[in-house]
Amino acid sequence: MRKLVLAGAAALLCGCQAVSDYMDRKTDYRSSGPARALPPLEVPPDLTSPERDGRYVVPEQQTAKSSATFSGYQAERRERAAGTPVPGATPVLPAFDSMKVERAGTTRWLVVQAAPERLWPILKEFWKENGFELEVERPETGVMETQWAENRAKIPLDPIRRIIGRIADRAYSSGELDKFRTRLERSPDGAGTEIYISHRGIEEVQVSNRNLGVNAASVAPTEWQPRAIDPGLEAEFLQRLMIKLGAQEDKAKSLAASGQPEYRAEIRKGVDGAELLQVYEPFDRAWRRVGLALDRVGFTVEDRDRQKGLYFVRYADPAKAKDERGFFARIFSSDSSAKLKAEQYRVQVTQTGTETQVNVLNKDGAAEASQTASRILALLHEQLK
Numbered sequence: 001m002r003k004l005v006l007a008g009a010a011a012l013l014c015g016c017q018a019v020s021d022y023m024d025r026k027t028d029y030r031s032s033g034p035a036r037a038l039p040p041l042e043v044p045p046d047l048t049s050p051e052r053d054g055r056y057v058v059p060e061q062q063t064a065k066s067s068a069t070f071s072g073y074q075a076e077r078r079e080r081a082a083g084t085p086v087p088g089a090t091p092v093l094p095a096f097d098s099m100k101v102e103r104a105g106t107t108r109w110l111v112v113q114a115a116p117e118r119l120w121p122i123l124k125e126f127w128k129e130n131g132f133e134l135e136v137e138r139p140e141t142g143v144m145e146t147q148w149a150e151n152r153a154k155i156p157l158d159p160i161r162r163i164i165g166r167i168a169d170r171a172y173s174s175g176e177l178d179k180f181r182t183r184l185e186r187s188p189d190g191a192g193t194e195i196y197i198s199h200r201g202i203e204e205v206q207v208s209n210r211n212l213g214v215n216a217a218s219v220a221p222t223e224w225q226p227r228a229i230d231p232g233l234e235a236e237f238l239q240r241l242m243i244k245l246g247a248q249e250d251k252a253k254s255l256a257a258s259g260q261p262e263y264r265a266e267i268r269k270g271v272d273g274a275e276l277l278q279v280y281e282p283f284d285r286a287w288r289r290v291g292l293a294l295d296r297v298g299f300t301v302e303d304r305d306r307q308k309g310l311y312f313v314r315y316a317d318p319a320k321a322k323d324e325r326g327f328f329a330r331i332f333s334s335d336s337s338a339k340l341k342a343e344q345y346r347v348q349v350t351q352t353g354t355e356t357q358v359n360v361l362n363k364d365g366a367a368e369a370s371q372t373a374s375r376i377l378a379l380l381h382e383q384l385k
Contacts, residue, residue, distance in 0.1 A: 027130075027151050027153055027233075027236070028131065028151060028152040028153040029130055029131035029132055029149040029150065029151055029152070029178070030131045030149060030150060030152055096112050096113065096114055096245040096246050096247075098112070098113035098192075099111065099112050099113075099242055099245060099247060099255070100255065101238065101242075101255045101256055102194075104281065104285055104288075104289050106231040107231070107234075107289055107292050107293075107383070108231075108234065108235055108238055108256065109194050109195060109196045109197075109238075109288065109292065110194070110195040110197075110238050110241060110242065111187060111192055111193070111194050111195075112192055112193050112195060112245065113191060113192040114192065114193055115186075115193065116142055116184040116185075116186060116193045119184065119193055119195070120139055120184070122244065122245070123144065123182055123184075123195075123241075124137070124144065126240075126241055126244050127144070127146055127180070127182070129244075130237070130240065131149060132146035132147065132149050132180070133146065133147045133149075134146055134147070135147040135179075136181075141301065141302075141303065141304070142183055142184035142185060143181065143182070143183050143184075143301065144181070144182045145179065145180070145181040145182070146179050146180050146181075147179065148177040148178070148179050148202070149177065149178060149179065150174055150176065150177055150178075151174060151176065151178060152174070175203055175204040176201060176202070176203045176204070176227065177201065177202050177203075177224070178199060178200070178201050178230075178233065179199075179200050179201075180197055180198065180199055180200075180233075180234075180237065181197070181198045181200070181295045182195065182196070182197055183195075183196045183198070183291060183292070183295055183301075184196075185288070185291070188284060194288065195238075195241070196288070196291065196292045196295065197234050197237050197238055197241070198229075198234060198292055198295035198296040199229055199230050199231075199233045199234050199296065200226075200229065200296065200298055201226070201227045201228070201229065201230060202224045202225060202226055202227060203224070203225060203227045204222045204223070204224055205222060205223065205224075205225050206221070206222050207221050207222065207223050229296050229383075235256045235257075236256075238256055239252045239253060239255075239256040240252075242255060242256070264280050264384075264385055265277055265278060265279040265280060265381055265384040265385050266278055266381070266385065267377055267378070267381050270359075272367070273369075274359075274367055274369045274373075275369075275373070275374055275377055276357050276358065276359050276377070277357065277358035277359075277377050277380055277381055277384070278355060278356075278357050278358075279355065279356040279357065279358060279384055280355055281355070281356060282351065282354060282355075282356065283309070283349065283350075283351035283356050286349055286351075286356035286358070287306060287309065287349050287356075289383075289384055290311065290347065290349050290358060290380065290384070291304070291311065292383075293379075293380050293383035293384055294311060294313060294347065294380070296383055297379045297380070297383065299313045299314065299315055300313060300314040300315075300342065301313050302314060302344075309348055309349040309350055309351075310346050310347070310348055310349075311346065311347040311349070312344070312346055313344070313345050313346070313347055314342035314343065314344055314345075315342060315343060315345055315372070315376060316341060316342040316343070317343070317372045317375060343363070343372075344362075344363035345360055345361065345362060345363065345368065345372075345373075345376065346360070346361040346362070346363070346365060347359075347360060347361075347376070347380075348360075348361055358377070358380060360373040360376050360377060
């Protein structure tokens with residue numbers, strides 16, 4: 001009887017711990033692809049490799065300069081806090097103190113006073129540390145994109161699932177996948193970098209079984225469909241990135257939450273009767289927000305020309321498909337012939353006085369007045385309004 005009571009108490013404690021773990025975790029992403037061995041640690045070119053045998057050495061003793069007096073010790077600590085290099089000290093990942101978050105509507109982006117070339121390897125490491133594998137890496141356009149990954153923190157960890165999860169990690173699924181695109185742009189003054197993080201999500205839903213025969217109930221077919229963009233996730237990863245770059249956690253939280261939504265946009269008819277998107281803000285800010293909106297919606301941005309206000313994109317219009325029902329099934333299908341054909345377009349951002357207008361052009365730069373152009377403007381408006 002005593003053993004039975006102890007076993008019950010242990011099970012109850014396990015259940016409480018599982019609930020506690022679930023409440024403590026907000027995100028726990030793991031790539032949806034096959035398990036891969038992590039690559040060896042790569043030290044960026046501007047850093048030096050850490051010493052192997054210095055784990056138990058007092059930090060002050062690792063420098064060539066070592067003070068025997070308390071006042072000298074305090075002076076060295078002040079030098080380190082101020083960023084003054086101490087002779088003989090081992091360089092570490094630099095902290096980026098000059099950071100700020102800018103916000104327009106539900107969109108936020110991070111401005112760091114450092115060159116994109118310096119931030120690129122840090123961002124690659126950042127996504128791997130957060131459980132993502134990178135699917136796209138294009139330094140020439142400043143774009144990297146993760147693979148689809150599942151937030152395992154959304155799966156309730158009751159005692160049974162906790163035990164099974166130790167044996168087979170993929171035995172349970174949340175039915176949702178996320179991916180994130182990171183885009184880097186030099187700031188207008190050329191001295192810093194603007195970092196944009198955009199989220200896309202899909203969810204597994206059960207399709208209608210009316211035409212699937214007698215055994216439809218047991219088959220329960222599903223397909224992946226897009227779900228709403230989560231600005232909260234974008235803000236959370238911006239906050240984590242700020243901490244990665246050296247900001248204190250409290251400061252990162254306040255920066256990520258700063259700013260109030262204040263800008264709007266609407267679709268109008270131009271003088272030629274074609275639709276356009278009117279954005280009530282100057283060109284610089286509109287250019288950034290349009291770029292982030294393209295990332296959020298999932299356009300492939302092949303190139304951009306800020307001076308001419310052009311984004312060169314590819315867009316696959318689902319309305320042109322003969323069968324809309326299996327849209328995402330075809331996207332994830334291995335049969336390339338089943339995928340929708342993405343066509344080339346140009347998204348033009350033009351300043352008009354104190355405001356900005358957005359037009360859709362065809363691949364040759366002529367005005368596009370098709371239904372596809374209207375759908376592109378509608379998708380952008382949903383993000384910019």
